[in-house]
Structures are given as C-alpha cells and as structure tokens.
Amino acid sequence: MSRTILYARVSTVDQNLDHQRTQAEAAGFVIDEVIADHGQSGVTTALAERPEGKRLYDKLRHGDVLVVRWVDRLGRNYQDVTDAIRHFMRQGVIIRTVINNLTFDGATTDPMQEAVRDALIGFMAATAQAQAEATKEAQKAGIADARAKEPVKYRGRKPSFTRDQLDTMRDMLAAGSGASAIAKATGLTRPTVQRLRDDLGAAELVLAKWDC
Incomplete structure (x- = not known):
C-alpha cells in the first residue's frame, strides 16, 4: 500500500x-x-x-x-x-x-520528456544552491553591519517576519509565485510581502541584526 x-x-x-x-x-x-x-x-x-x-x-x-x-x-x-x-x-x-x-x-x-524533466530538476537544484549562497552573503553583511552599530539599541524594531517566512517567500518568488499567493502561504500581509520582495537583502540584514 x-x-x-x-x-x-x-x-x-x-x-x-x-x-x-x-x-x-x-x-x-x-x-x-x-x-x-x-x-x-x-x-x-x-x-x-x-x-x-x-x-x-x-x-x-x-x-x-x-x-x-x-x-x-x-x-x-x-x-x-x-x-x-x-x-x-x-x-x-x-x-x-x-x-x-x-x-x-x-x-x-x-527521451524528450526525460530531458525536460531532468533539466527542470537541475534548474531547481541549482536555484536552491544559488539562493543559499546569496542568503549566506546577505547574512554576513547583516552581521557585520549589526556589529558596527553597537550598542544593541541601533538594531531597530524586531522584525515582523521570521526566517521560515522569508525562506518560503524566497522559494515561491523563484517559482514565479505572486505577492497574493505568497501572502496566503506565509501569513504575511500583501504589502509586507511586496516590501520584502523589493529588498530581500535588507530583510536578511534585519534578521541578522536580531540573530534570527
């Protein structure tokens, strides 16, 4: 079964x-x-x-x-x-x-269907690795910025989104999903999704400042 x-x-x-x-x-x-x-x-x-x-x-x-x-x-x-x-x-x-x-x-x-399937698998796997590398660089930049702006009071407000929500959003953007679909999947508001989408690097920096 x-x-x-x-x-x-x-x-x-x-x-x-x-x-x-x-x-x-x-x-x-x-x-x-x-x-x-x-x-x-x-x-x-x-x-x-x-x-x-x-x-x-x-x-x-x-x-x-x-x-x-x-x-x-x-x-x-x-x-x-x-x-x-x-x-x-x-x-x-x-x-x-x-x-x-x-x-x-x-x-x-x-063979043609196999080729298309394998190409899609390869593309999605490559995208996942590229996203991870971009995220790592953004996190490093965010941590460096946060350390340069000690004391802690310069961190600003605690982020209204989580690492899991941002990761879901990044994945769905790569898959071509729109703001409304991402908002529904993550529980974030549509304006928040649009704001984060416009500057993912800044979003990573905020999470890094708060060690999220």
Whole structure:
C-alpha cells in the first residue's frame, strides 16, 4: 500500500515545522507521515547524512509519494539534490512539490520528456544552491553591519517576519509565485510581502541584526 510522506526541514531548532504540513494539506495533499529534520543545514549536510533524511532512504518504497514544500527542503547543494531525486525516481518513488505542484517520477520512457524533466530538476537544484549562497552573503553583511552599530539599541524594531517566512517567500518568488499567493502561504500581509520582495537583502540584514 503506497504512502504519502512529507519531508520537512528547518535550518534552526526554533523554527516551526507545522507551517510546512499545513501548507501541504492546504494544497490538497493527504499526509500519512511526516519525517522532519531540525537544525540541519541543507548546504553542508547531505540528505542521506541527516538523522531523519536517512529514514527516507529506508522507508520509501515503490509507489510512495514524497512531498516537499520545494526542492530546497531536500537540500541546497546541487549535486546532493539531483542525486537524491534521481535515486528516489529509480526506486519508483514519486516526488511532488507543494509550491507549483510539480511532479517528478521515473515512469516516462520518452527521451524528450526525460530531458525536460531532468533539466527542470537541475534548474531547481541549482536555484536552491544559488539562493543559499546569496542568503549566506546577505547574512554576513547583516552581521557585520549589526556589529558596527553597537550598542544593541541601533538594531531597530524586531522584525515582523521570521526566517521560515522569508525562506518560503524566497522559494515561491523563484517559482514565479505572486505577492497574493505568497501572502496566503506565509501569513504575511500583501504589502509586507511586496516590501520584502523589493529588498530581500535588507530583510536578511534585519534578521541578522536580531540573530534570527
């Protein structure tokens, strides 16, 4: 009997995993089980090396559906993400994303369809890595700026958005989603989404100042 398993990952232990399940269920997925990694980097730690990521390789069987919010939940390293997706497809597992409802499986034998599928997988994995690298640079700049503006009173107001919300927004922007859809998915107001979208670097700087 096939199962639908949601794999969720948050980069820090204080982020909430419930949002990823709620978002998946709102998109119509019926989740049988959630496997989640807390505080695991998608950049430096391969999926198969994470405590719960290992379980995916053990649990997933032919016909199962693996649901992720977006491919960056699997990882933010191009080689690791593409290797993982291809491994699961070879096992007969179907991979589906909540954002844009994309489906990847190994069922097709048509070479043109395979080429299009593999190109899309590669593009999404490369985008996830590029976003991670851009975020890291923005965080470094924000931390440097925050340190230069000691004491703490210069941090300004505490941000009205979280790291998880900003990551979701960044992923959805990369997938071509509009402000209204992002607002609905993140719980942020549409004006807030538009403001953050116009200067993601400034948003990263704010989070860095508050160590978020």
